[in-house]
Amino acid sequence: MIPAPFDYSCPSTLNEALELLQKHGEDAKILAGGHSLIPMMKLRVASPSHLVDINEIEGLSYIKEEDGYLRIGALTREVDLENSEVITTTYPIFLDATKLIADPQVRNRGTLGGNIAHGDAANDHPAVFLSLRAEVIISGTSGQRTVPIDEFFFGFYTTAIQENEILTEIRVPIPATKTGNAYYKMERKMGDYATAGVAVQLSVDDEGSCVYAGIGLTNVNPTPLRASRSEEALLNTKLGPEDIAKAAAYASEDCNPSADLRGDEEYKRAIVKSITKRVINAAIARF
Amino acid sequence: MNKEITFTINGDEKTLEVEPRLLLVHMIRENLDLTGTHIGCDTSHCGACTVLLDGKSVKSCTILAVQANGKKIRTVESLAPENEYDAIQEGFKENHGLHCGFCTPGIMMRTVELLEKNPNPTEEEIRWGISGNLCRCTGYNNIVKSIQYAAAKIRGDELPATDPVFV
Numbered sequence: 523m524i525p526a527p528f529d530y531s532c533p534s535t536l537n538e539a540l541e542l543l544q545k546h547g548e549d550a551k552i553l554a555g556g557h558s559l560i561p562m563m564k565l566r567v568a569s570p571s572h573l574v575d576i577n578e579i580e581g582l583s584y585i586k587e588e589d590g591y592l593r594i595g596a597l598t599r600e601v602d603l604e605n606s607e608v609i610t611t612t613y614p615i616f617l618d619a620t621k622l623i624a625d626p627q628v629r630n631r632g633t634l635g636g637n638i639a640h641g642d643a644a645n646d647h648p649a650v651f652l653s654l655r656a657e658v659i660i661s662g663t664s665g666q667r668t669v670p671i672d673e674f675f676f677g678f679y680t681t682a683i684q685e686n687e688i689l690t691e692i693r694v695p696i697p698a699t700k701t702g703n704a705y706y707k708m709e710r711k712m713g714d715y716a717t718a719g720v721a722v723q724l725s726v727d728d729e730g731s732c733v734y735a736g737i738g739l740t741n742v743n744p745t746p747l748r749a750s751r752s753e754e755a756l757l758n759t760k761l762g763p764e765d766i767a768k769a770a771a772y773a774s775e776d777c778n779p780s781a782d783l784r785g786d787e788e789y790k791r792a793i794v795k796s797i798t799k800r801v802i803n804a805a806i807a808r809f
Numbered sequence: 810m811n812k813e814i815t816f817t818i819n820g821d822e823k824t825l826e827v828e829p830r831l832l833l834v835h836m837i838r839e840n841l842d843l844t845g846t847h848i849g850c851d852t853s854h855c856g857a858c859t860v861l862l863d864g865k866s867v868k869s870c871t872i873l874a875v876q877a878n879g880k881k882i883r884t885v886e887s888l889a890p891e892n893e894y895d896a897i898q899e900g901f902k903e904n905h906g907l908h909c910g911f912c913t914p915g916i917m918m919r920t921v922e923l924l925e926k927n928p929n930p931t932e933e934e935i936r937w938g939i940s941g942n943l944c945r946c947t948g949y950n951n952i953v954k955s956i957q958y959a960a961a962k963i964r965g966d967e968l969p970a971t972d973p974v975f976v
Contacts, residue, residue: 523851529810530829530875553873560871561853564832573829575876601865625941627856627919630865631872712940713854 525563532575536688539576540663543686546572552688553577554597555632557624558640582635582690585609591657591693596635600628613694614808615653615703615721619646622705624713639689641679644715648675648746650705651692652738653721658682659691666690675745698734701725702808706801707740708793710784716741717784718793720749720773722805724756732756737769737802742777742794749773752798761806770798814878818843819887827874834858836874837884845885845914849943856942859915860884866922868941883921885914896962897921897955903971906955908946916942916952924960932957 533539543550551570553559554577562568576582582597585606592613600620603609609616623629623637623646637647638658648671651658656671660683669682676682683689697703707719719740727733735753738746752769759765779790815824818841825840837846837860848870849857858870861883888895894902897917907913916939923930923938930938935956936949944952954969961968 524832524835525830527828527830530812530873532875532878553876556873556876557853557868557871560873563830564851564870573873577876621937625856626923626938627859627866627868627941628853628871630867 523564523566525560526566526569528563528570529572530575531572532578534578534580536576536579536582536661536690537663539574539579539688540661540686542572542574543688544663546574548685550574550685552639554636554639555599555628556636557628557632558636558642558645576688587612587696590696592696593691593693594634595691596633596639596689598634599630600624600632600634600637601626601630603634604629612697613654613703615650615705615723615805618705618804619650619707619721622646622707622709622719628713634692635689638674638692639681639683641675641677641681643675643743643746644741645746646705646707646716646719646740649719649721649738649740651694652746652748653703653705653723653736654694654697655736656692656694658689659693660684660687661690662687672748677744697723698725700727700809701734702805704801704804704808706797706804708797715784718742718777718779718790718797720794720797720801722798722801724761724802724805724809726761726809730760732759732761735769737773737798739773739777739794742779742790744778747777749776749798751776756802761802766799766802769802770795773798812875812878814875816877816879817881819883825874829873829875831874832870833860833862833872833874833877833882834869836877837869837882840874843884843886847911847914849911849915854943855912855915856919857912857915859918859942861918861921864922864925866919866941883918885917888917888921897924897959899962900955900957900959901952904951904955904958905972906947906951912942912944912946916944920956920959923956924963928960928964930956930960 703723707716725734737749751772774795847857849855
């Protein structure tokens with residue numbers, strides 16, 4: 523299968539790209555890694571009449587800690603996470619997630635920005651960014667705006683990004699010293715979307731009491747889901763087995779999985795419960 | 810509206826006018842007559858279409874030809890220098906790394922990048938490394954052996970013994 527015909531632009535600056543989006547309105551789609559979009563276009567599930575290829579725009583690919591944040595440029599490729607020292611030392615949750623995304627060839631192209639801008643609850647980084655309480659930086663012709671991750675996802679393929687805007691950065695508050703984070707997703711086969719996935723970041727104070735809990739769920743809800751009750755169940759506790767069991771049970775109850783070839787609702791809820799416990803323990807092991 | 814693109818293919822510079830919707834794999838196979846790169850699935854899963862784009866292994870069925878503008882493309886045809894076998898080809902030959910051969914070019918091109926980044930991979934690293942390439946014939950074990958052989962050959966190390974059953 524091949525895509526329907528379309529026009530194509532390859533701007534070299536962000537401003538050019540924004541002007542093109544302004545000009546073509548809802549007929550235009552951004553092409554970054556293209557490994558969600560192009561398969562959809564080949565199936566003709568998506569037929570934008572104009573593609574704005576942003577891959578040649580400089581300055582949108584970076585991973586750096588600055589001003590209290592880990593700042594990741596939207597065009598950072600999945601493979602770049604694997605080669606980043608700051609990610610490996612402080613944010614191994616990204617390594618957990620990226621190695622479960624598709625395969626090496628796809629990871630050479632797929633971008634962090636695209637992974638969340640696509641608005642698909644089945645993608646892995648949304649849950650990761652939920653657990654890290656990220657902020658999304660969106661650029662438009664009148665400047666930049668910041669959207670907290672909890673206000674970013676609206677539904678199927680729908681995010682806070684408007685027609686004439688481009689997601690340019692995601693930033694994560696640099697966590698407190700005693701922090702651990704981890705991600706795991708259950709999949710039927712290598713590179714599959716999640717049957718269910720769980721992202722966790724926890725911080726404790728010097729007495730071992732939990733002062734931060736972020737838990738995000740992948741593909742068990744129409745949008746990426748924050749397991750709020752689970753987070754509350756862990757805050758101000760010593761993260762003992764009963765606290766963890768409660769958090770896992772709540773995550774299982776509060777998600778809304780749909781039955782599909784990956785499993786029925788009951789099965790997916792059971793997986794969520796099991797993985798939530800596993801990932802909480804993995805995060806604790808990384809303090 | 811068609812676009813004019815310029816790129817190098819296996820070291821040779823080329824300029825073509827293409828429709829934006831032309832997939833890289835179709836340009837390689839049909840416009841450039843390089844049919845070593847294969848189309849296996851249509852869902853971006855199988856990796857039979859894997860080529861190198863500026864040195865990175867990518868699935869050419871999921872990339873537009875226009876995205877190769879200004880870039881270097883390498884396909885499996887670039888592996889055979891002057892009628893000798895490349896180390897990777899020799900590995901697959903000596904270790905029966907293929908049956909029907911349909912997935913093989915994609916796996917070989919993936920192996921080029923894999924071994925460039927990791928010249929001495931463990932078995933697990935090889936299996937993870939080729940996880941974007943599906944093979945329906947071999948069961949992968951001989952593919953792994955072929956890559957281990959190729960890696961040793963490239964490093965100049967002693968070559969692993971090949972199983973005499975397959976000679």
